[in-house]
Amino acid sequence: xxxxxxxxxxxxxxxxxxxxxxxxxxxxxxxxxxxxxxxxxxxxxxxxxxxxxxxxxxxxxxxxxxxxxxxxxxxxxxxxxxxxxxxxxxxxxxxxxxxxxxxxxxxxxxxxxxxxxxxxxxxxxxxxxxxxxxxxxxxxxxxxxxxxxxxxxxxxxxxxxxxxxxxxxxxxxxxxxxxxxxxxxxxxxxxxxxxxxxxxxxxxxxxxxxxxxxxxxxxxxxxxxxxxxxxxxxxxxxxxxxxxxxxxxxxxxxxxxxxxxxxxxxxxxxxxxxxxxxxxxxxxxxxxxxxxxxxxxx
Numbered sequence: 001x002x003x004x005x006x007x008x009x010x011x012x013x014x015x016x017x018x019x020x021x022x023x024x025x026x027x028x029x030x031x032x033x034x035x036x037x038x039x040x041x042x043x044x045x046x047x048x049x050x051x052x053x054x055x056x057x058x059x060x061x062x063x064x065x066x067x068x069x070x071x072x073x074x075x076x077x078x079x080x081x082x083x084x085x086x087x088x089x090x091x092x093x094x095x096x097x098x099x100x101x102x103x104x105x106x107x108x109x110x111x112x113x114x115x116x117x118x119x120x121x122x123x124x125x126x127x128x129x130x131x132x133x134x135x136x137x138x139x140x141x142x143x144x145x146x147x148x149x150x151x152x153x154x155x156x157x158x159x160x161x162x163x164x165x166x167x168x169x170x171x172x173x174x175x176x177x178x179x180x181x182x183x184x185x186x187x188x189x190x191x192x193x194x195x196x197x198x199x200x201x202x203x204x205x206x207x208x209x210x211x212x213x214x215x216x217x218x219x220x221x222x223x224x225x226x227x228x229x230x231x232x233x234x235x236x237x238x239x240x241x242x243x244x245x246x247x248x249x250x251x252x253x254x255x256x257x258x259x260x261x262x263x264x265x266x267x268x269x270x271x272x273x274x275x276x277x278x279x280x281x282x283x284x285x286x287x288x289x290x291x292x293x294x295x296x297x298x
Contacts, residue, residue: 065115115288
C-alpha cells in the first residue's frame with residue numbers, strides 16, 4: 001500500500017514520546033514495521049540520533065508527531081516548538097527548526113495524539129470517518145479530535161486530559177498532575193495508577209486489575225462524556241498502556257453509557273464499535289507522522 005501514488009518518495013516519520021521516540025524512513029505504511037526505537041532522553045541526544053538515522057536513509061520530507069504541549073500556529077514566533085512540558089529539559093525545544101536546518105527538507109508537525117488520529121483515520125479503527133477522536137491513556141492522557149476530516153487546532157490544540165472531573169466517592173488520591181493535581185490525567189493516567197497500587201498497571205494482577213480498571217474508567221467516562229457533548233464524534237478510539245489492561249474497553253463503554261444517562265438517546269453510543277482500541281496498536285502515531293510528511297511533499 002503506497003502512500004504517495006504519482007512519484008514514489010521516501011519520508012521520515014518520527015513520533016517523539018515521553019519515554020521513547022520512534023523513527024522510520026518509509027515509502028509506504030508497510031515500511032513502518034522496520035522502525036528504530038530510541039530512548040527519549042535529552043533533546044540533544046534524542047534528536048541527534050533521529051537525524052543520524054534519517055541522514056543515512058535520505059528523505060524528501062519529514063513528519064513529526066510529538067508529545068506536547070506544542071505550538072501549532074504557523075504564524076506564531078514559536079511555531080514548531082515543544083513549549084511548557086513537565087518533561088525535564090524539553091521545554092522550549094524548537095523541533096521543526098532543528099530538523100529543517102539539519103536535514104534541509106520540509107517538515108510537517110503536530111501533537112502526537114493528532115498524529116495518531118490521522119493514522120487511525122486513514123488505515124485504522126476510524127478509517128472512512130470524518131468526525132472521531134483518538135484518546136491515549138498512558139503516562140499522560142491526551143486526545144486528538146478530528147472534525148470534518150482534520151485534527152482540531154486552536155491556541156494551540158485541545159488538552160483532553162486536563163478537563164475537570166468529579167471524584168469517585170472512595171478515592172482520596174490527591175492527583176499526579178503537576179499543574180492541576182486532580183484533573184482527568186492526574187486521577188486516571190499511569191502515574192496515578194502506580195501511586196495508588198505501588199506498581200505500574202502492567203504489573204497488576206487479579207482483583208487489583210479489576211479495581212484499577214473500574215476506578216480509571218469512572219474518570220475516563222466523564223472525559224468521554226465531555227467529548228460526546230462538545231464535538232459529537234462518531235467513534236472514540238482509545239489506546240495507550242492503561243487501555244491494554246484486561247477488561248478496559250468493555251468497562252469504559254459501560255461507564256460511558258451510565259454517564260450519558262440516555263441523553264441524547266443515540267443507538268450509536270450504545271454500540272460496541274463506539275469505543276474501540278486502535279487497529280494500528282502502538283504504530284498509530286508513527287503512521288500519522290508519515291501522513292504529515294506526505295502532506296509536505298505535495
